[in-house]
Amino acid sequence: MYPEMSLVFLTVLAGAGQGMFILLVILDALFLKSGEVTPHFLMAAGIASLIFPLAGMAASFFHLGNPQRGWKAIFKWKQSWLSREVIFLPAFVGFQFLYLLLLYSGAPELYRLFAGFLGIVTAMGLYLSSAMLYAAIRFIKEWATALTPINFVLFGLTSGAAATAAAAHYTMPGMTIGYLLSYLVAFLAAFSLVMKGLAFQFNATVYSGISIKNALGMNNPHIRLMDTGTAYPHFNTKEYFFPLTRRQNGIQQTLVLGISFFLPLLMALYAAWNPALKLGGLFSTAAFLIVTGLILERRLFFIQGNHVQNLYYGNYRQNAVKNPATSKAKQGTPRPK
Amino acid sequence: MSQKALVIDLHKCVGCHACAANCKAWNTQGDAGPLTDTNPYAKDPEGVWFNRVQTYEVGKFPEVEVVHLPKSCMHCKNAPCVEVCPTGASYKRVEDGIVLVNYDDCIGCKYCSWACPYGCREFDEFEGVMKKCTLCVDRIYNEALPEEERKPACVIACPAKARAYGDIDDPSSQASRWIAEGKGYKLMPESGADPSNHYLPKRKVNIHVDKEALLKVAHAHINAARNIACDTGSVSEDVAQP
Numbered sequence: 255m256y257p258e259m260s261l262v263f264l265t266v267l268a269g270a271g272q273g274m275f276i277l278l279v280i281l282d283a284l285f286l287k288s289g290e291v292t293p294h295f296l297m298a299a300g301i302a303s304l305i306f307p308l309a310g311m312a313a314s315f316f317h318l319g320n321p322q323r324g325w326k327a328i329f330k331w332k333q334s335w336l337s338r339e340v341i342f343l344p345a346f347v348g349f350q351f352l353y354l355l356l357l358y359s360g361a362p363e364l365y366r367l368f369a370g371f372l373g374i375v376t377a378m379g380l381y382l383s384s385a386m387l388y389a390a391i392r393f394i395k396e397w398a399t400a401l402t403p404i405n406f407v408l409f410g411l412t413s414g415a416a417a418t419a420a421a422a423h424y425t426m427p428g429m430t431i432g433y434l435l436s437y438l439v440a441f442l443a444a445f446s447l448v449m450k451g452l453a454f455q456f457n458a459t460v461y462s463g464i465s466i467k468n469a470l471g472m473n474n475p476h477i478r479l480m481d482t483g484t485a486y487p488h489f490n491t492k493e494y495f496f497p498l499t500r501r502q503n504g505i506q507q508t509l510v511l512g513i514s515f516f517l518p519l520l521m522a523l524y525a526a527w528n529p530a531l532k533l534g535g536l537f538s539t540a541a542f543l544i545v546t547g548l549i550l551e552r553r554l555f556f557i558q559g560n561h562v563q564n565l566y567y568g569n570y571r572q573n574a575v576k577n578p579a580t581s582k583a584k585q586g587t588p589r590p591k
Numbered sequence: 592m593s594q595k596a597l598v599i600d601l602h603k604c605v606g607c608h609a610c611a612a613n614c615k616a617w618n619t620q621g622d623a624g625p626l627t628d629t630n631p632y633a634k635d636p637e638g639v640w641f642n643r644v645q646t647y648e649v650g651k652f653p654e655v656e657v658v659h660l661p662k663s664c665m666h667c668k669n670a671p672c673v674e675v676c677p678t679g680a681s682y683k684r685v686e687d688g689i690v691l692v693n694y695d696d697c698i699g700c701k702y703c704s705w706a707c708p709y710g711c712r713e714f715d716e717f718e719g720v721m722k723k724c725t726l727c728v729d730r731i732y733n734e735a736l737p738e739e740e741r742k743p744a745c746v747i748a749c750p751a752k753a754r755a756y757g758d759i760d761d762p763s764s765q766a767s768r769w770i771a772e773g774k775g776y777k778l779m780p781e782s783g784a785d786p787s788n789h790y791l792p793k794r795k796v797n798i799h800v801d802k803e804a805l806l807k808v809a810h811a812h813i814n815a816a817r818n819i820a821c822d823t824g825s826v827s828e829d830v831a832q833p
């Protein structure tokens with residue numbers, strides 16, 4: 255699929271903001287009373303977590319052909335994941351804002367935590383709906399897997415945790431929470447590394463069970479596209495296909511794993527072993543790396559998505575190893591009469 | 592229930608693109624037009640087409656044939672494009688099963704195009720809305736047109752009479768008869784979309800060639816060639832001696 259950068263920014267940035275907000279509300283509920291986190295930290299991290307989804311939302315408008323009536327997308331929430339995403343995004347931002355307002359005004363803890371709780375619920379709803387929007391397209395096997403929603407949540411939490419750790423180290427240097435967050439970032443980065451590795455493996459071997467034979471309804475092993483029709487290239491050859499050689503794929507996969515998860519994992523481990531150091535800078539770098547890596551990751555997620563309509567234009571990437579229809583053994587066997 | 596659709600006979604289709612051209616012409620000039628283009632009169636023109644014809648080589652020499660596949664929206668019974676539309680701009684009409692886009696509600700998110708397994712939706716960059724074959728809804732019910740012209744523009748244009756239009760749920764319609772008689776099938780039925788447009792497969796044709804008849808034709812040609820050659824006064828050896 256063509257990598258639509260506005261959607262890449264939307265999902266990555268909002269995902270980081272959601273992760274950050276979820277974490278800080280949990281920290282608030284568990285540690286504010288005992289003084290292990292400060293209101294100053296909550297405020298700083300809260301504002302940062304608000305900026306992320308706002309930036310994502312701004313980016314998303316560039317995707318629409320008619321953004322001025324984008325609000326109409328709330329109508330079909332009963333059937334469309336996109337519609338649900340459009341509802342959850344502003345709802346999440348709204349609860350974030352309310353939470354920060356209650357924190358700032360010193361309102362009773364119960365109200366603040368309730369707003370925070372609703373923020374968590376909408377953040378989870380947003381993760382789920384943005385991921386299911388892709389996973390629900392059954393004609394793109396690389397997207398229609400449980401790995402899609404799991405990874406959207408996981409990667410959002412990872413980037414959010416790194417940003418939260420940075421905020422903790424800046425605003426509460428030397429306090430235990432910053433130290434604990436190092437472990438959390440290390441754990442999430444390691445987990446993400448494994449899950450993205452699995453997703454890449456899945457994409458390399460997934461076979462959709464469909465070929466040009468099904469597309470044309472002709473049971474002949476030799477079908478070759480001769481002419482793509484009027485005015486080529488056009489929407490069908492550009493929206494659903496983006497060139498990616500095996501080599502580029504390999505390089506990009508390595509970069510994604512390295513930048514988004516492996517380097518940050520090393521940094522978090524370093525932080526975990528050196529609790530005495532001031533590590534705001536280290537964690538901001540880690541957060542920056544994760545977000546940058548995730549932008550590359552989400553872009554590659556699009557490009558690796560292989561839509562069945564590509565069959566009609568000879569653009570379908572068959573995974574030859576797993577594809578029984580194109581594998582050598584199958585072609586060698588005589589066809590039933 | 593009624594489900595209007597097209598039936599396309601791949602055996603008759605000669606790949607002339609007349610259906611595609613007439614579709615473009617009607618829909619760009621009609622009430623819902625234009626279908627915008629970039630560089631329409633220059634090198635590398637690009638634009639919105641509701642109907643495109645792809646050509647495939649099927650089989651290996653000598654068992655080989657050329658198949659032209661005109662493809663436009665299938666007006667699926669289970670249209671996945673309609674299910675995913677967040678605004679409700681994409682809808683399937685109850686009365687005749689035609690799938691349409693309401694351009695006034697479409698926000699141009701392109702989500703429906705991702706959900707279409709057949710690649711039959713095209714985005715209009717200039718108007719920022721999704722477009723697709725309307726089954727010529729502005730022709731088939733158009734009382735300003737003479738009765739016999741109330742058919743899709745592509746059907747009217749087809750010089751090989753390879754396209755039929757009608758209600759596939761009504762067994763007496765021309766479309767249903769074509770499907771029944773010509774073993775009509777659906778493209779990629781495993782998509783689960785249950786497309787309404789049907790295709791009739793290529794048929795095996797055995798033509799008996801009679802040697803005598805062939806020689807007769809050959810001689811007639813040779814004689815004609817000889818006459819022309821005599822007229823111009825230059826009889827070359829190979830023409831003169833069959």
Ligand code: SF4
Nearest residue numbers: 664665666667672707
């Ligand atoms: S062919 Fe595509 S655009 Fe047409 S109804 Fe089916 S899914 Fe929708």
Ligand code: SF4
Nearest residue numbers: 676697698700701703
């Ligand atoms: S592009 Fe338009 S018709 Fe398609 S899903 Fe979006 S709003 Fe609906």
Ligand code: SF4
Nearest residue numbers: 614724726727743745
């Ligand atoms: S029915 Fe009309 S809109 Fe659809 S392909 Fe034919 S001419 Fe084009």
